[in-house]
């Protein structure tokens with residue numbers, strides 16, 4: 001990172017730390033909590049999709065299952081976040097291992113369809129679980145400290161910070177470079193001696209586990225979980241966030257999630273047809289800025305530097 | 312000399328087409344073995360089967376006595392097999408050094424390391440630079456592979472194969488599409504490599520083949536129709552009618 005980037009990151013971090021202090025009401029805190037949770041979820045998909053080149057159309061499965069693990073355990077009397085969160089993340093990792101192990105044997109459209117099919121299967125499983133609310137969803141009573149919006153906000157912020165740092169390290173690590181190179185040129189990676197499948201699977205698992213963690217936070221924030229969390233439309237939204245922000249750009253997931261949700265919130269307050277606006281924004285990005293918003297910012301930055309150098 | 316690579320009774324069909332037809336071939340340790348044959352004879356298909364990306368229908372491939380017929384490609388690489396591609400297949404968006412470092416990283420233990428930045432692993436970059444030097448790309452290290460001249464990309468292609476420190480190197484038409492200068496440089500490179508490597512060279516350029524090869528095998532319609540010293544192959548009437556034609560007699 002350059003100095004300027006560090007400075008921007010520092011300012012944003014400081015701003016995020018001050019949100020609960022400056023926020024006029026709980027609505028604002030909750031909105032920012034949502035932004036951070038989806039920033040994590042979209043970043044986890046960006047690892048799989050952007051870095052790993054695996055177009056998973058079922059990423060909401062982990063987001064939803066993570067939430068349901070917390071919900072089901074909590075209503076069964078196991079409320080300790082240490083237990084519920086750990087179990088949720090582990091189960092999501094296991095789920096991703098299973099789904100990945102099967103779907104990674106296919107490529108292209110088949111991969112997209114299989115990941116979607118698994119997510120849909122799980123969606124219907126939770127719809128049919130009457131004892132846990134079925135299609136209506138399951139209200140959760142989070143343990144005491146987590147019921148305070150400010151406390152939860154800080155927990156979410158720290159969790160996101162840790163996860164992003166982890167992803168940052170992964171990106172430049174041996175593993176990260178191998179995974180990115182597989183996206184670039186799979187056959188050559190095989191010829192170089194990489195067991196491609198294994199690297200992709202591990203990448204898929206990390207993505208699933210982090211999405212599960214985001215799902216855990218989401219369930220706590222809403223004190224509620226429903227099958228909608230793992231609907232295909234949710235998977236689609238994660239994808240839109242990544243594409244909006246920048247596929248394979250480190251901040252793509254986070255920025256995409258923030259812009260998407262703000263757009264949704266703002267347009268949603270104006271018209272019930274807010275999805276039209278979001279769709280238009282996505283269309284413009286896909287057509288004119290394939291690097292997403294992050295790509296746009298970095299090329300604008302490069303242009304400015306060049307102009308300053310020329311002057 | 313013993314056979315480092317030993318292929319027997321290999322068959323591969325693509326639908327109705329028999330691309331590899333009861334193919335038998337042995338490559339001795341230390342030799343440069345050229346594999347020639349007309350377009351579509353099945354040379355690349357054979358290389359693919361040796362490398363493990365194409366599964367044969369039947370038959371057996373042995374590397375140093377070990378049956379590798381159904382081993383996945385990465386295991387074969389670990390056993391000392393490396394290949395280049397007829398159609399350049401490098402990481403176009405990466406620099407020469409980044410390309411080679413990926414290969415070195417593959418050989419240097421596993422890559423399930425999630426924390427330490429690769430930039431800090433000096434030995435990877437040192438070895439990558441060494442290989443760049445070896446294939447004549449020493450001064451082009453920081454150039455994106457996609458921006459290299461065609462001949463240089465072919466050199467990088469060979470460099471990538473060298474990163475795994477192979478015992479047996481499979482070269483699929485390394486001279487394809489090269490001008491005379493580039494081809495000359497590549498022939499020199501191959502000559503230097505053969506000092507410490509066994510090489511199976513697929514090539515259409517007959518001058519290069521007869522300059523370099525210890526032995527030559529001729530593949531026609533998926534079958535080896537002749538195998539032997541260059542002079543014997545040149546004199547073989549079957550080979551002349553089937554493949555070499557006027558080119559050699561002239």
Ligand SMILES: Nc1ncnc2c1ncn2[C@@H]1O[C@H](COP(=O)(O)OP(=O)(O)OP(=O)(O)O)[C@@H](O)[C@H]1O
Nearest residue numbers: 325328330348349350351352353354355356357397
């Ligand atoms: N995946 C495939 N599916 C169907 N047919 C194939 C496939 N790969 C190769 N073939 C066919 O098998 C035959 C052998 O092809 P191969 O590429 O091995 O020939 P080659 O000797 O390398 O030719 P060249 O000198 O042109 O490179 C050709 O007729 C080709 O069309």
Ligand SMILES: [Mg+2]
Nearest residue numbers: 354355356397
């Ligand atoms: Mg060929």
